[in-house]
Amino acid sequence: MKWIPILITAWAVSACHAPNQNTQANNLSESQAHHQAVDLVEKGQEAYEAHHYAEAMTYFTQASAAGHMSAPRYIGMMYLNGYGVKKNARRAVAEFSKAAQWGDVTGQFWLGYCYEQGIGVQQNREQALKWYELSARQGDAYSAPAMTALGRMSESEDLQEAIEWYQKSAAVGDKESRVALKRLNVEL
Numbered sequence: 001m002k003w004i005p006i007l008i009t010a011w012a013v014s015a016c017h018a019p020n021q022n023t024q025a026n027n028l029s030e031s032q033a034h035h036q037a038v039d040l041v042e043k044g045q046e047a048y049e050a051h052h053y054a055e056a057m058t059y060f061t062q063a064s065a066a067g068h069m070s071a072p073r074y075i076g077m078m079y080l081n082g083y084g085v086k087k088n089a090r091r092a093v094a095e096f097s098k099a100a101q102w103g104d105v106t107g108q109f110w111l112g113y114c115y116e117q118g119i120g121v122q123q124n125r126e127q128a129l130k131w132y133e134l135s136a137r138q139g140d141a142y143s144a145p146a147m148t149a150l151g152r153m154s155e156s157e158d159l160q161e162a163i164e165w166y167q168k169s170a171a172v173g174d175k176e177s178r179v180a181l182k183r184l185n186v187e188l
Contacts, residue, residue: 037066044074053084064098073099073107080110080119089120100131108135109146116149129153136165144174151180159184 044059057078063071076095079088093114099107112131115124132153135146151165163186169177170188181188 033066037063037068037071040066041068041071041074044071048074048078048083051083053078057084064095067102069099069102069104070107071099072096072102073104073110076107076110089114091120093120100134105135105138105140105142105146108132109143109149112146112149116153125153136168139168139172141172141174144169144172144177147172148174148177148180151177 040059040063044056044063047053047056047059057075060071060074060078064075072095076092076099077083078085079095080092081087093111096107096111096114100111108131112128112135114120115131116128117123121127129150132146132149135143136150137143139147147165147169151162151169154162154165163181163184166177166180166184166186167188170181178188
């Protein structure tokens with residue numbers, strides 16, 4: 001009888017510290033889902049590069065449904081350019097928006113580009129700047145087009161700011177920004 005309270009206490013303590021099997025199963029399934037989404041995007045990229053657009057769209061759509069951040073960007077590019085689908089700028093913007101909100105740097109650039117150019121949306125300089133700046137914050141080669149765009153948009157208002165954006169972009173290897181710096185007689 002003396003052992004019953006001790007056993008109950010020991011059981012309660014061990015139950016509190018026992019790993020939650022549901023949490024482990026969820027983490028495992030989330031990891032598997034992530035790997036599956038990555039595989040879908042990779043297969044989509046291969047099909048896209050081979051100009052097998054219907055197949056690419058299938059993979060990208062599945063990867064987007066699985067939550068892969070770059071999949072909507074690829075879908076947006078397909079709608080923007082009419083690759084395997086009828087051109088639809090509004091649909092492209094919707095897909096770029098999804099990718100951008102999910103944190104895809106290139107999706108953020110393309111959404112900014114659409115706002116800057118008025119493609120699929122009403123032209124909106126503030127929105128273009130917002131999305132370009134979000135992309136440019138990464139400071140890497142993937143965000144270089146956004147840094148170059150910010151330089152281009154700044155030239156008429158603040159030449160020094162434009163030069164700074166071009167220099168940041170050139171530092172990660174962007175050729176367009178190097179051309180802009182040469183045109184402005186700024187050494188690299």
